[in-house]
Amino acid sequence: MTPTSSILLLFLWTAACHAIALYIFMSGFLLTRQALDIKSQPLTTPWQHFPITNQTRSHLGVEALGAPSLTSTLATLLRASSFSRPSQLHPTSHPHPFQKLIVILIDALRFDFVLTHPLSNPTPIPYYHNNLPLIEHLRQQNPSRSLLFQYRADPPTTTTQRLKAILTGSLPTFIDAGSSFASSAVSEDHLLRHLRDKTSNIYFMGDDTWTHLYPEVFDKTRTFPYESFKTFDLHTVDTGVQSHLLPLLSASSTHNSTWDVLIAHFLGVDHCGHKFGPSNLRMRDKLREMNSVLERVVAVIDDDTLLVVMGDHGMTTEGDHGGESEEELMSALWLYSTRDLTIGDAGPEVTDERRYWRDLHSRVHASRARALSYDHSAITSRLGYDAASPLYPIVSQIQLVPTLSYLLGLPIPFGNLGAVIPDVVYTHYSGSSSPGGVARIANLFHLVETVRVNALQVHTYLLEYAAAGKNSHGFSRAQLEPMFESLYEAEREAGRLAGAGMFEMWASGGKLHDEQESHIVETLENIFFLYDAFLLRTLKHCQYHWAQFDVGCMISGVALLALSVAVGVSLLYDGGSEDRSNWVLRRARDGAVVGLVAGLIVAAVTAKMVMVEGWFEKMDAAGWIGVGVAGGSSVGVMSGWAKEWVVTLVATVRGGITNRSWKFMNLAPLHITLVALLSHALTLASNSYILFEDRVVRFAVASVAVYLAVFTAGAAGVHRAAMPALVILIYARITALTGVCREEQYPYCSYITNNDLRLWATEGSEVVMVTWGIVMGMVGMVWAMPRYMRKRVGIMGGANGFFDGYAVLLTLLVARWVWILWFNSLAPLSAGTVPSGDEGQREADVMTTWGFRVASEVFEIYVPRIVYMGGIALGVVGICGWGGVVARSRERMVNGVGDEANIEGEAREARTLNGTDVPTNIPAQEDALTRLRPMFWTTLLSVSLLIATVQRPLGGPLVVTFPAVLTQIVQLSPPGSIRTLPAQLVLFHFLGHHLFFTTGHQAIFPAIPWDAAFVGLRDVHHYIGGYLVFSAVFAGWIISWAGWGVVVAEVARGHKAARKEKALVVNSGNAKVVTEEEEEEEEEEEEEQEKIDPLRPLMAATRLLTLAHTLPAFFGALFITILRRHLMTWKIFAPRFLLQCLLLVGVDAAVIAMWCVVSLIAARWRRGRESIKVQ
Template sequence: MSRVFHALGIYLFCSGFLLSRLVLPDRSLCDLPPTDIGSTYSSGRTREEGCWHPKTFGKAVVILVDALRYDFTVPFQPKPGDEQPHHFHNALPFLYDISVEQPNNAFLRPFIADPPTTTLQRLKGLTTGTLPVLIDAGSNFAGTAIDEDNLIEQLYKAGKRVVQIGDDTWHSLFPGYFEPNLTKPFDSFNVWDLHTVDNGVNTHVFPLLEPGMQSRWDVIIGHYLGVDHAGHRYGPDHPAMADKLKQMDGIFRRMIEKLDDDTLLVVMGDHGMDVKGDHGGESDDEVEAALWMYSKRGAFGNHPDEPATPPLTAKERAVGQIDLVPTLAYLLGLPVPYNNLGRPIAEAFLGPQRDYEKLAEVHRLTAAQIHQYQGRYAQARGLDESATSTTATLWRAAHDTYNSARSTDPRKISDAFAAYQAENLRICRNIWARFDLARMSMGIIVLFATLAILAIYAQGIRADRATITPLLLSFGAVGTVAGGLVGAAAGLLPSLDLTPCIAFGASLGGTTATLVGLWPARRILTLPLPRTFWGGLCCLVTALLCGGFAANSFTIWEDEQLLFILSTFGVLMLCSSLGQEFKEDRMFGAANAVSFLVATRLSSMSRLCREEQMPDCRSSYYASATSSTSAGWQLAIPFAVFAILPSALSLFIKRTKNYQGMGVVWIRYALRVGLALVAVYWIVDAADDNEWPTGLSKDTLRSSRVLVAQIILGLAFAGGYATYLMAGPLVDVQEKESMEPAPAPALPDDLLQEDGGIFTPMPSTAKPRRKLLILGYANTHGTRYLLLPTIWILPLLLLQKPMGQGVLALCLVSIINLLEFLDANNLRHCALGPCVLALLGSFYFFKTGHQAALATIQWESAFIPLRAVRYPWSPLLIILNTFGAQILCAVAVPAIAIWKVPPKQPGLLGRVAGAMATHILFYSAIAVATVVESAWLRRHLMLYRVFMPRMLMAITVLLLVNFIGVVVALVGVRWSIASVNGVFGWPGTGGQGEGEGEKEE
């Protein structure tokens, strides 16, 4: 039930912490301007002449180059410490050159995106003029239709024929608005493909620009993806990026030749990219895109506060992406969308003569539209008037300026209404950062209650947990249903929301009932406090981690903290082993502790630095700090894993003589073949990435790569699980004979011999006796279950980059080192094993090239066995890639309780459940701590950059480990134990050494 309570508590907290913006259903109408538009224009105007303001252009071609960073478009300017140009420098000079040579025909400006810098959220901002909300970041996988006023809907209602070509995300957001016969969507998520979408856009856009086709459309939207995909695949500093930018340069040169005087050309990026080519965060490189507008008519003018040439840094009067919405609306004669918060871009309205009257008028209209929206939004949300007092003052001041300087100083009017818009935007950002403290508090209460239940279940039960678990489940289920019904009744009140009431009632009723269910078993309960050195150390480390996440520097350098903690555990494990009484335990425990330390230290050499760690960190996960591909030498790592890992696994199993049967079939043959195919896959991938001369076409290489990946996954999940289900205990039964004398039978008196008055029985005759020698008896359960982690390691290795494969293999070795240490020191019933496995999972998360940041998600892993996006498989592949280390460690947790445990042990399932509960308890404590700290630091400057991403990671891992623990690990344990007990349905009678037992017959 704790899994259900965790999910409900997380839902309650996130629904209060990650508030979505209230979307107003209102639409701007052509016939209802937000303010008086003056008699000169209003009398006799038609819709064709424009709504609210005379239109400037009849047609528009809007080209969105995904991830077009601003510095891709301007000449290279050396910076201190970066004197050498990169591949992307000076590869796209056309936009800048035209802006300098023809300032009245074109202008180039930094185009600042509001984070999160994911494509779907950016498209929403570029068409609605509203600010994004962070809860929408996860929807970048599959967009849903925009249900608020937007430019595309306004174009459609105005009878404009809109054609969209390229990224198919537009069709998820605006279904039914595009011309069906001319629109050509393309799959947008295959970041491995640099050319298909771009070539498709070219194929369909340029014919539409021919004179005979221009009457069939009014607006063309072309969305190129090659630059973004080149960044994800290679990073910006790569020849492939230079090639894509040069291709874009040629496309724009061709495009302006085909435009007429009545057509506006807009080229823009939706976001930028960081030094590795990723995006999603709020670093300067991620938010600084480029905006370029062009017209053959010469309709533009420079802002008076700017030089005649475009700025060379994005710090000089950048424009916001939401500013494009009112700008395009007025230029094309449309109403400004109702929820817009942007303001018109000055260069688009000043004209060659710097017409401040025109600029002042569009600023006034936009300010009126924003004022109308502000009032409606405040009314809908019940906001205090005090929250808008500043904007109200500025609104009155702008109107006073308009009335007093209407005919004398239009620039002053423009500045006054622009000031109102800027302050209103600031206020709105603060409004949408408001948190629902009631829901957050309910979520925290539920998470704390669940943490208490887990602690008692994991460390407070002194008897077999299998006897009390059904009772707790029944109490929890009844309490959850009853609490949900009470919550539903309370939710029917007008002042309360139904869904959170049901969730809180169900979780509170369930946790309370579970705690009450412990009362009948109070005699076997104890306080869940540490009673040993190792238990106290685990509790201390967990508490220190929980407290450390309240500091942004600790969170930023979490990978280094985990390295120190694991190294400390390794040293203490070595000291403990050296203090063991028996020499074999002493030597074997020490050897595994040293191996654990070495594996941890080697893994620390794999590093992916986050932006905040620079310049004190040097990445080694990729070929360079600016690359998204592996170095050539790293391709040897999969071959090293292929050569070493199966042999290392077999050495551990051979020691207890369990390298038998299906264990040999899987580890020696199937796993080794799978690892060889993994190495082949990444060689083929590198050949495709680096265009090595192979004599094969790119399509053949990609098809071969996908086929190899599918064979590996089939071998792992189909072949591996078939092996696991069919395998018996990994033991070998041998028969041997001994010449021991048979016991003398009791004989009658007349058969006894008398010898000197002493009666002795007749001598017995020695005869051979048959014995069964069971090789592997002592570790039957542990080695049988170990097949499961070795099955999971194969797909997890496939989905990692070569560097990640090496460290994930070391993670598996460290897991077995830990199991052997626990046995040598007789600590399998201690909290040490589950706690260290959780630490290993967290540590290797970072070592496999991830950080608690959206930008480090390796989206390309979704296409390792697929050629296109497939739901739900693509998201599942990314989850396996991102959280592979936590998954592997969670699968290995049951082995702690059953490693080197002979068959027919009472309470085995209960001990396994306790180990899994302790493992989840660690993640639950981290999740509770990060949730509480994010709530407390909700106004901190680094909330959205540091604290919130770590909190989201913590709750995601908690839910994932809960699922893995129930579905994979515990079900796998039941099957493994049933398999062993099906063979050993009797208690062993002979003594057991390291790996054998005997039975006489």
């Protein structure tokens, strides 16, 4: 086995252990719930299965009545029911279900977008206000027919999860977040399934996510889906929706309608937010367009038609969503019809009866808000309206499902957990209208029946879920009983009331006294709140237990990661060679065999014995085998090392510890490196440190840079150490001015963002000056970077063509960034007073010109494509071409026909790079890292161009100039020493992490730049788009990984050059060899060292790189296991840990890819040497 092959296998084994550990941990950490594909059936009566009791024990009350009394009680309830056949004494006219439904979903319709603010307000009015006046106008005109609610989502606020909740009434789990971008059909019962049973005339138009989630519902001839991920396109989807929606509505106005259900999903508001943010002139235009559409829809609404207008989620101040900030959770829900929807409105004629119902509804909403921990004050402070106002109470999105089921006369979907909105539940009664009259009792009893139907559906679902078995922990009958107490109590109270004489008198049409009416009203209210308490407790119970972790799987994953860290540290200190790598692989193989046998035994024999609630429930046979193989191989390696360490320790104690202690102290830079990595990993235990990790990383950069400067100054002088460190510190400080703030960082966060930059503006001259300064810096970068890198890199012959191509591609990138800044400048800077119509018309005129369309096509499509192809071509030259150049150069040198000028030129480059004035001669027999150096450099520069292409104007230049910063890191070491190499590599690692924040990213879902998926693309390509988004987010780390080999090669090159100086003397300014014998001995020694471990520094460096990401992954998993019930687990800890998991997978892939390339090049060199020997 060749040296590079053994190293490659070693890293493949390491990556496999990481993958198994993460899989096991994630199976216990990422929450799942079992989807029950059971369809609800219509109830014959709202009192079906009355009374619901605990079958394991008897209750007082209804159960004690006996069979005859129970039959009589049930007969009374049925006689009084407004859902059953009307009696002759009390004819009721319960509103018949709506026959037609129109659903208008305006994606990302944040609640404050629908409010109307007075124009006399002294503060500037954002663009998103006062653009939907129709809703407020109809609320004022007909408050009983127009109901507005704050529509609160459950995180994550991604469209797929919202559509599931809106139509199934179920709660999302954290693992569902990823499925927003790979939607699959919903298997649970949902509202559209019941609508389909009622009618086949269902039309849909808009976001194609609906057709992915509910494919069995929609007829292709009545479905008009549009691609939803083109976030740069504000109009195509909305225009297409209107082209199908409005003709259907026009047909219905002539009584020739062919539809019963219309569903229209508009995306323009959401896309405008993603591209421009909410407070933008384009948002104003888009909301006004939606208002115009609603006016057309309202014009055809009749008494049999229900209009539902809603948003699926809100958006942040930057226009993103996916998290759980108040701005993202609060959307709008508006119900409208030409017939009354409520009897509790606040209209101009406020009777005592209407006041009673309005107060009752307010009490219900307040009770639910308390139970669900809605923070009205936080919403008010963040969104600027009175969130506690009774005019628009807060309802959960899952409450729409039972509400629409009631209004449309449909069964409630089986898995629903929402409670019906009480405002729309009432029955018309033709009798007395006195405040305490029987009309109030009839409506209250109807409300109780409606909520009992709701409670019966939830109760049935819970019992079926408990019986389903797998993933139903927390839902055993014993665990559900305490929650059922409210339901049992409501059933008992209903039985007692029905058995009371006064209620029987009312049900029979008798006249009641005021005290009797008041008593019945009070009892019915109490029954309603008991049923409602059961529904709320169920919701809280499910929220808690669907956040139930499999602790056994999590601990197993943590243990495997801990073993990976132990192996990584041991490999780092061990140094390693070809023989050592083979030894590790043999130990891992033997341990894996033992672990495989152990895993099979556990999976077959003892798995069920150790599987208890919350422990190993999600561990299948493959999981046990994976734990056995990964754990066994790691333990096999560590046990071998432990044995050697014990022997060494005994020998050290016997022979004295002086030399051993000195050797340990000689590794001080490596110790400091590990301390720095450990300190950063430990910060993952604190939510505050995670929130302000951008500053933590900046501190780490400064600390390691200062340490290297102090260490270098002692050996090479203050000047050599101070200048590179000063450049790095200044770079870190200046670049720290850019970035993006998390919502939790306010008001202690202020960054320059891409949306702030303007080339011109009617206000904010400082912003314009900063923007032009950035533009001038970009232009200077085009001139300086190719020249600087050509000088500092000093690649041998053939490099001029590379740098010429590099300069051309960089020029195209800068031109594109300037174009983006110019485009952004078309929009006004301020979010304040809406501009005049002339300004908006001027912008519209510019965007419709031929020149604008051509420029947009060039800079948005063709320039990125040219850079993609050119960057890849340069990278291929770097990987393939330079290997051939070096091989031919080596062949010429071996045959004695080398060019002395080239040798001297490389010597000058080495002196420049290493800051030495001593002449250096690079021998013909170059070491392996020197031969790989050109490939590393060209790869780094090519990757920097590719990654910069998907960045925004502020992030792109930071990525492009990153290789120049690397040259300063290389100089932070004493001449001829590689002791500081680990610290230099970790400094480069932290700078890559720093670049993640400065390019405008955070460890939160809303910060993901989805627009990067369309850079250079016209249409959606899921795999290519996913890779572009990944490249945009992880740009800092990707370029850090690409430059890792450069740092190693440059430091090792300087070290070898310094060692050669020991064999030279200075004589009249010419380098002269002391003796030929000494020169031959030195060359023989170096050749022997190269033969033993030619790539040892690179191997150790890549081990350190892997460890730098394994360490925070381990501590992140450990802290999440400990803090799994922390309030901020899902908001802060989980996103950061998932980011680290992706980094660990990414770095493993990068290391394996690098060693694959190195192995191929090494094989090519070996073939070249063999052919030379044959000659």
